[in-house]
Amino acid sequence: MQPSLQLTESGRLKHFLTISGLSKALLTEILDTADSLIEVGERQIKKVPLLRGKTVVNLFFEASTRTRSTFELAAKRLSADVLNININTSATSKGESLSDMLRNLEAMASDMFVVRHASSGAAHFIAESVTPGVAIVNAGDGWHAHPTQAMLDMLTIRQNKGQFEGLKVAIIGDILHSRVARSQIRALNTLGVDEVRVIAPNTLLPTQVESLGVTVFNDLEAGLDDIDVIIMLRLQKERMHGALLPSEQEYFELYGLTRERLQCAKPDAIVMHPGPINRGVEIESEVADGPQSVILDQVTNGIAIRMAVMSMAMSGQTETKNLLAESAS
């Protein structure tokens, strides 16, 4: 991965496209910044002026409720003006190319695009084609990356466990099609956990998944042994086609997280899920709502992480712009 695409010359964030290529120090800086911004959400007036006068465009080529809402809230709490563009009702359906559409939005003096797209690499493509000074934040591209989701998960883990060293983390479910899992694995390994396990049948694991830095388990109970953090992934209904899985019933029987199975992990293990939850398919309601679940903390942390990333990327862009202005004069 090209680190230079998302970093300034001095190594600060200017786009946020992927966890890949980011240092432990930078990931920690994102977590620390988010920590300091959590307090904003608890104020009477939930606003700070970090993005005052800036225009943030939420460019969602795929339907999303929670991610888009938390990005919108994050931008508004940073005092930015926010424009939401739902592509199904917009110009690309009239045949306008993605590049042309970006030019038009740039012409409206946008400062940041938050992009979700069904194609892996879409955020990279946009970051390569926009004018210098405009920041791109990846809100999920294909099966590639969902770095803000991964970072809000890291924040949740740090709040509950204090540190990453010594932790054993299990990610359960559809790794093959999951941008969330790819970003989580990268972040967990960079932040220095002891072990990352993936637990799934072989049909839901990509080729050479070990190359990502994980240990593979086909058996849920064996994989949960001695685990500190359990991350469940959402199972899409369409995985029941194309011979990936036989049925939801058999999947739940083998990989559904139940109270009994939770016993296999450490007694203080936390249970996470990026949402939306399929109750009774990947997780039992009693576990999702139980004392070990931190699923709602994840949502709250999502706003703080997105505020952190947006303000950091914008300040990185300002640094780049100033350098450009200096070299021009």
Next chain:
Amino acid sequence: MKIEITNGSLLNHQGEWQVFKCIQITNNIITRVLQDDLSAKPNFDADTQINARGCYIFPGLIDLNVSLRDPGYSVKGSVKSETMAAAAGGVTTLCCTPETDPINDSEAVTKLISKLAQTNNKCQVLPLGAFTQGLKGEQLSEYASLKKAGCIALSNAYHPIKNLAITKRCFEYARTHNLSVFINPIEASLHEGVMHENHVSTTIGLQGISSLAETVAVAQLIQLAQTTDVHLHLSQLSAADSVSQLKAAKEKGIKVTADVAVHHLLYTDEQVENFNSMFHCMPPIRSESDRQALLEGLNTGVIDTVTSAHQPHEAAAKQMPFGETEPGISGIELLLPMAIQLADNNELPLTRFISAMTTQSAAVLSLDTPEIAEGKAASLCIFDPAHSWTLKAEDLLSKGKNSPLIGQTLKGKVKATIYAGNISFIDN
């Protein structure tokens, strides 16, 4: 027209470079090759003099797989633009794929392409006829009419094999008419994805195409070729196991030949890591072990020849997220600089590359062995192997500027190409 080329080096029968003093061409025939004794040089009033000091001179390259995009895709290329590009690449003969609009499954389209090529007169264009009507994999094309109109062989042009019974009948019918079949081996049901399936596709989350999509098809096609006795030419092999199967088939005496695209010899899937759509091609560039197997196959003669697999595209076709871009590389103009990279890496001698793209390509097409000798046809390339230059998009004569080499400093440049006694390209 009389052309005189002085100095330079020629490839001799031992496969070594040998200096010469003078080559004289009158109309389309090489009339004199003088190695050293200039006193034997008769008076020759040349219209054009080319000083080839420091250059290699060899027969014009024969490229077995070129998309001219004409008729039908004028935004990507035309017979005019792409044959000019071929000449700039040192190519004097090319086979063009039937994937045009309309598809070349009829006498009319074949004749149209041939006529356009003759009008432009930049190189010999040998059309490949569609293996099935409309390349749909359902019904035989009119092989006899296609052959009569000038098709040199048949091709499926990257369209996956859908039905083995139909493929078998196509092979039988092709054998009846003594036509070779050029097949891109692709098993349709395994062919979902946009890059090679490996740890890189896993890391970046692009859907991978397993090597099985090719190797399963190669196994089936070789068995069908053996049974039907057709000459099967496997186009653009990309996977290591395909090379092993090809070797075994040749050892059994099955009439099978194969080529590899030059970019499969140079690149691996690691290049895709930052989503550079210039490396999006079909079949996908695969892993380092595949690349090594392809190089070994070519070095040992298991793989017969190299092609550019030239696929020009308009800029917009590549300006999208990786998976949505159109596959293919515009490569015909850069065959020799790419060959120099392989030679400089000690991976493939330049002489092997040249003999593959001249002698071996001619053999696949059952054409006479091209040679630079008195009395032979004057189609040749003058190539400066040491010339260093930086490639800009506008340097490419092809309409397709989709080359991963743009912006790079290259070594080796074609100085001139002579096709049938005329200068089809000269570097100014």
